[in-house]
Structure formats: structure tokens, C-alpha cells
Amino acid sequence: MKLKLVVPGWPETSPWHRFTFPFPPLSLATLAAVTPPTWQITIEDENVAPLDLGDVPDLVGLTAMTPLAPRAYEIAALYRARGARTVMGGFHASMLPEEAKRHVDSVVVGEAETLWPQVLGDAAQGRLQPFYRAGERPDLSGLPPARRDLFARRGYVLLNTMQTTRGCPFDCDFCSVTAFYGHTLRPRPLEDVEQELETMRGGNEFVFFVDDNISGNTVHARKLFTLLKNYSFRWMSQSSITLADHPELLRLAAESGCCGLFVGFESLLPEALAGVGKPFGRPERYVEAVRQFQDHGIGIQGSFVFGYDWDGPETFEQVYEFTEKTRLDSAFFTILTPYPGTKVYERLKSEGRILTTAWERYDMSHAVFRPRCMSPEQLEERYHDLNRRFFSVLSLLRRLPLSRRAQVFAPMNWAFRRGWKRAARLRRDAGPGACLFSSSAPGGPPSIVT
Secondary structure, eight states: OEEEEEEOOOOTTSTTTTOSSOOOOHHHHHHHHTSOTTSEEEEEETTTSOOOTTOOOSEEEEEOOGGGHHHHHHHHHHHHHTTOEEEEESHHHHHSHHHHHTTSSEEEESOOTTTHHHHHHHHHTTOOOSEEEOOSOOOOTTOOOOOGGGSOSSSOSOSOEEOSEEEOSOOOTTOHHHHHHOSOEEEOOHHHHHHHHHHTTTSOSEEEEOOSOTTSSHHHHHHHHHHHTTSOOEEEEEEOGGGGGOHHHHHHHHHTTEEEEEEEEEOSOHHHHHHHTOTTOOGGGHHHHHHHHHHTTOEEEEEEEEOSTTOOTHHHHHHHHHHHHHTOSEEEEEEOOOOTTSHHHHHHHHTTOBOOOOGGGOSSSSOOBOOSSSOHHHHHHHHHHHHHHHTSHHHHHHHOOSSHHHHHHHHHHHHHHHHHHHHHHHHHHHOTTOOTTSTTSTTOOOOOOO
């Protein structure tokens, strides 16, 4: 039987549409690894190539984050009209399974690895169930290496993505990771990690570990970094800034080939960090912590969230000054986005402040709720202005030194610059002051949450 696993494309209104720094869909390659050999598998990612609608399989598996859900529903309709059965999982379908079920034949709620053989068995016998719900968090022991051989060789910035831990020990109220995986961090056995690393030898000598916080379990991190010293990989991942509080672990990360980390600063205000679920954050230490990372040859892509109740127009200037002072290697600026299932979604919904459930707008670059200290229009305008300044050529020349870090972060900055400029152009074309719920906004009127 034929199985097609599909990643929907980003909407045209998003900065991530045709993004030039795409990563392959590791979750689908992992599902492919636990698929019985009786199934013929293909993976199609609409972000790197058009879907082959002429190739109609027996079953189509879809995964989607919230902003990709509308396109996932469209794709499901296209294949169902051609006679294929469809199943959907991932963050959005798990948080809103009844909504997803209106568009597909079956919905997988939660982590799918342990459920997947049953889903395929039922599909083969023509008795797909409406819902499959994961019970306990799956044990990651024995998880086979992902099927990277199924990825298209062109279109991705790299093929070697891998996971060594799942979840995060923190409980940020805006984060869908905690909502999906629970307030846990589960490591994979190091022998399984080593087995998967061996499958990547001789290919692309760069690895991105998709762990949500690779240093969240310091015992596991120390063992992992020690293992990585046996390989020639250069690698990047995501980590808390608290890694700077463990000098030996930071040094070991650098020695093992780490050249960059995505770090969630979120805010520069202590009261803000406590409010989002990061009371351990110490903004007064951030400048020194960034220097410690960079002194070890580890660049930082810093993440900042704008739109919380304590954020006013001046917040953007404070963040920009911080990025210039620290010569931050890159940054990921986002508008607070209340994803279904998160604490912030429930709070804003209860306060009547969510403006739309047009999910394609939930891409972290649109104001989908009413902020307290500025208008939605101001929030979007300040967001775009900050991106314009940070990703300007002059800023890139000031921030990026002539070092090995620049080999990674220069193309990353350029990709983000292109994505932001495209989004800004769409905003200009929509007309002065255009915002999500304005009549001039592209995509039609919003659907109001009731």
C-alpha cells in the first residue's frame, strides 16, 4: 500500500512563504521510520516543491502547526476528492481535534509514534477510527533513526536534523511545546543517539538538534556533548540562557562542535519574564551571558516576543539597543501569538481580546489579539520597523564579525532579511495602516471568536 506524508506550505501572507532557510520535516521522517515495510512511503513538503496531486496514495498523512492548518485542510480535500483516505496529527490537530476531524478522515491526538502502527493497520483494513489518542508519554528508547533518505535532496539548507530530548522543563505560557508534550523533558538513550549519528557520517557534516532545550537536563547534556566530541559535526540547537551559569558545560558544548544556539530571551523586563513563566531569567546578566557564549565561538539567535500587557512602543527600542550592544548574531522577533492549547490563548480568549481565528494569520508576524498598551496596528508597525533596522545591511556589518560564526549566521540573517522584506512589501501593498482586522487587510474579513 502507498503512504504519502505531507507538509503544507506557508501562506503567501507569511514571512515564511518560500523561506530560503528551510529545514526538513523530522517528525514525518520519524513516523516513516516506524512504518511497517509493507507500505511504500513518500514525503512531500510543499515548502520546497509543489505537491504531486497526480500521485494518489491509499493514505495521506498530514502534520501542521496552527498557521498551516487551513492549507492542510485544503490538501486533505484535494486528496479525498481523488479517493485517498486522510489522517492528520501535529500541534494544531491535537489541540483542536474536533475542528480537524471536519476536514480529514482521522485525527491523531498527541505524540504519534506508538499509535502509528495501529493507524496504518486500521487503514489497510479499511476501518480507520475517527480519533486516535496517545495515552502515556511514549518512551523514546528504541526509536529508530529517521528516514532521511526520503527527503528531497534539493530545497533544504541541511538534511541532518535530529532529536536527543523531547519537551522542555520550563512552562512558558505562550509555548505550544509545553501544551503538547507536557511539562516534561525526556532524553533519548545515548546508545540510540549514537546509532543515529552513525547514519549521518560521510554526508552533510552539519547537524541541527531540534531539542527544545538541549541543556535542560545538564546530566544528559554533559554526556551528549562528550559523545559529540567523537564526531566532526558542527552543530546548532536551542538552549536556555542559563547554560552560561554552567561554564564547564558551555566549554564542553563548544569543544563538541557547537557553533550556534537559539536562545529565548523573550523580554528584557524581570516582571515580564516572571509573567510568562520564566522567573529564572535575569536580564541584568544577559549582556555578560551573551559575551560568554560568543567567547566560546557559539553564536546566538535571540528570540523576543512583543505584545504582552507590559510592552509599550518603547519596548522595541530597548530590544534593538540590546541587540546592538551585544552584537547579537541573529534574532527572531515575534508578535505574541496565542496558539490554541496554550495558557495565553485561554487567558486572552476569556478576556475577549482575541480578534480572529483565521489560523493562517497565526504566523507570529500578525496581531491576532488586542494588546493592552498599544493598538494592533502599532504592534505590527513597530514589529516591522524593528525587523527593518535589525536586518539592515549596516546592522549586519556591525554585528557579524569575520569569524567562523559568520559562516552560519550571515546566510541565516540574509534569509530572515528576505522573509521580512517580503512580508513588509505585502503590508505596504495592503495600504496604509493595514492590520489583520482592517478592511484593507489581504485575506478577507476575520472570523471573530465568540
